[in-house]
Amino acid sequence: MAELCTNSAEISLGKLFSAVLRRDLLLSFRRKSDLVNPLIFFVMVATLFPLGVSPEPNFLADVAPGVVWVAALLATLLSLDGIFRSDYEDGTLEQVILSPQPLMVVCLAKVMAHWMTTGLPLALMSPLLGVMLFLPVSAMFGMVVSLLIGTLVLSLIGAIGAGLTVGLKRGGVLISLLVLPLYIPVLIFGSGAVQAAVAGLPLEGYFALLGAMLALGMVLAPFAISASVRISVSG
Amino acid sequence: MAGSSWLPRWFYQLASPRWCYDITGKLLPSFFIAAILLLIVGVVWALAFAPPDYQQGNSFRIMYLHVPSAILAQSCYMLMAIAGVVGLIWKIKVADMVAYACAPIGASIAVMALATGAIWGKPTWGSWWVWDARLTSMLILLFLYMGVMALYAAMDNESMAAKAASVLSLVGLVNIPIIKYSVEWWNTLHQPATFTLTEKPAMPIEMWLPLLVMVVGFYCFFSVSLMLRLRNEIIRRERRSGWVRELVASK
Amino acid sequence: MQFETMSEFITMDGHGLYVWLSYGIGLSIIIGNLVLPLFKRKELIKSLARRLRRENNTQ
Numbered sequence: 001m002a003e004l005c006t007n008s009a010e011i012s013l014g015k016l017f018s019a020v021l022r023r024d025l026l027l028s029f030r031r032k033s034d035l036v037n038p039l040i041f042f043v044m045v046a047t048l049f050p051l052g053v054s055p056e057p058n059f060l061a062d063v064a065p066g067v068v069w070v071a072a073l074l075a076t077l078l079s080l081d082g083i084f085r086s087d088y089e090d091g092t093l094e095q096v097i098l099s100p101q102p103l104m105v106v107c108l109a110k111v112m113a114h115w116m117t118t119g120l121p122l123a124l125m126s127p128l129l130g131v132m133l134f135l136p137v138s139a140m141f142g143m144v145v146s147l148l149i150g151t152l153v154l155s156l157i158g159a160i161g162a163g164l165t166v167g168l169k170r171g172g173v174l175i176s177l178l179v180l181p182l183y184i185p186v187l188i189f190g191s192g193a194v195q196a197a198v199a200g201l202p203l204e205g206y207f208a209l210l211g212a213m214l215a216l217g218m219v220l221a222p223f224a225i226s227a228s229v230r231i232s233v234s235g
Numbered sequence: 236m237a238g239s240s241w242l243p244r245w246f247y248q249l250a251s252p253r254w255c256y257d258i259t260g261k262l263l264p265s266f267f268i269a270a271i272l273l274l275i276v277g278v279v280w281a282l283a284f285a286p287p288d289y290q291q292g293n294s295f296r297i298m299y300l301h302v303p304s305a306i307l308a309q310s311c312y313m314l315m316a317i318a319g320v321v322g323l324i325w326k327i328k329v330a331d332m333v334a335y336a337c338a339p340i341g342a343s344i345a346v347m348a349l350a351t352g353a354i355w356g357k358p359t360w361g362s363w364w365v366w367d368a369r370l371t372s373m374l375i376l377l378f379l380y381m382g383v384m385a386l387y388a389a390m391d392n393e394s395m396a397a398k399a400a401s402v403l404s405l406v407g408l409v410n411i412p413i414i415k416y417s418v419e420w421w422n423t424l425h426q427p428a429t430f431t432l433t434e435k436p437a438m439p440i441e442m443w444l445p446l447l448v449m450v451v452g453f454y455c456f457f458s459v460s461l462m463l464r465l466r467n468e469i470i471r472r473e474r475r476s477g478w479v480r481e482l483v484a485s486k
Numbered sequence: 487m488q489f490e491t492m493s494e495f496i497t498m499d500g501h502g503l504y505v506w507l508s509y510g511i512g513l514s515i516i517i518g519n520l521v522l523p524l525f526k527r528k529e530l531i532k533s534l535a536r537r538l539r540r541e542n543n544t545q
Binding site for chain 3: 274278282283284285286287292293294296297300301304340343344346347350351354355357358456459460463464466467470471474479480483484486
Binding site: 157160164165167168171174177178180181182184185188189192213216220224227228231232 | 375378379381382385386389390395398399402403405406407409410413414416417418420421
């Protein structure tokens with residue numbers, strides 16, 4: 001935090017990035033429930049499908065790619081509000097905006113921290129859901145990799161919505177309205193990758209497309225995130 | 236203004252709400268007449284005089300509403316995002332108001348494109364809704380409009396809402412090609428584009444001409460509706476200025 | 487004119503329901519988009535005039 005508060009603009013961007021990342025990770029590890037809740041939600045949503053539609057293994061294997069991806073998307077959505085909320089409420093965000101350090105780097109670090117605490121564990125936990133939904137073992141690799149790339153894109157896009165709504169008292173529902181339409185391409189290519197993995201088709205094309213979206217998001221989203229945070233905080 | 240003198244003078248004049256109010260007041264009647272005339276001619280031509288399609292019969296007459304509304308819904312989003320960017324960069328209040336006025340019109344036009352598309356789908360495809368690429372991306376466009384409108388509604392501070400909505404619509408504008416591409420890749424059942432100005436039309440000229448009339452009529456209607464909403468918004472936000480007080484007192 | 491009689495024009499070879507339904511929806515959306523702003527303008531000017539009168543009275 002000392003790096004963040006200093007008034008000299010001399011510290012390097014890498015140092016700033018790692019300082020913010022370390023701070024956010026530390027904060028989320030201190031509040032373990034925030035860390036675990038999206039994961040529990042992820043498993044619960046996936047449980048609802050066999051209960052609500054049909055427990056028949058063939059049917060579940062058919063819908064598993066879509067179910068896993070939709071559940072991951074909703075779990076990410078649920079945790080978005082927390083990216084900036086506590087920093088906004090205790091005034092840290094205002095201090096960060098006033099500091100000479102570039103806001104974009106801080107935002108990118110916060111998004112990375114968010115991904116490490118939601119997207120990464122979701123992707124690592126997805127084989128469990130795969131087993132529950134009778135997804136063939138050969139498709140697990142495709143599912144994990146597509147989730148690893150895809151959830152980072154989801155975090156990047158979602159942070160824009162989180163930044164826009166952080167100044168509002170009840171931003172929760174609004175965030176989903178703003179962000180869900182923007183999630184659709186990721187959902188299409190992500191679940192497409194898993195379906196291709198089930199069918200034994202080559203996956204490189206899907207990973208390339210997801211990677212292209214990730215590259216685009218990495219370059220453009222920080223601008224939008226920092227602009228939206230600035231608008232929400234300083235009006 | 237020396238640094239940015241490449242912008243024409245009217246651009247800066249448009250930034251003045253009063254000037255904008257006056258000029259739209261002068262333009263409104265002619266656009267209104269043009270819209271009414273074009274739409275009446277287009278509808279009568281489309282319903283009674285255009286030849287029926289040899290495959291779809293008379294149900295293809297829905298196209299004369301569906302295609303113009305689909306085109307208009309997309310260009311309206313474009314205008315909203317561009318106006319938002321102009322408002323963000325040059326801090327022009329009128330541009331913010333244009334963006335604000337675009338959102339409800341665009342959303343209703345998108346609803347119209349979806350409704351006519353669904354009704355057209357029933358006799359053509361046999362079901363009210365088909366998850367084809369164009370209908371789906373139009374649905375997503377409607378969601379984008381709704382997000383922008385929800386953001387406007389959620390924020391009390393007008394200038395903050397305008398900035399936030401511009402950022403959101405700009406993000407949406409960057410996303411629209413990606414959404415379109417991904418949805419098209421995901422499923423294609425629709426026929427290829429029916430209407431382009433640059434290529435030779437695939438349909439006979441007597442079918443294509445009324446469509447052109449309808450498209451132009453829709454654009455005129457859109458400008459009328461936009462100007463009406465814009466003028467309301469100008470009066471509302473400038474209610475404390477002298478000229479609005481005089482205007483109100485004179486009525 | 488593509489139709490011989492009025493009833494032919496209305497039924498449109500069995501597609502009348504779809505055609506007229508969509509034209510009805512389209513027309514109502516167009517008219518709504520023109521009429522609603524006009525109503526809103528009337529209301530707005532009325533409320534602004536009321537506010538103006540109130541301010542003049544208090545001074």
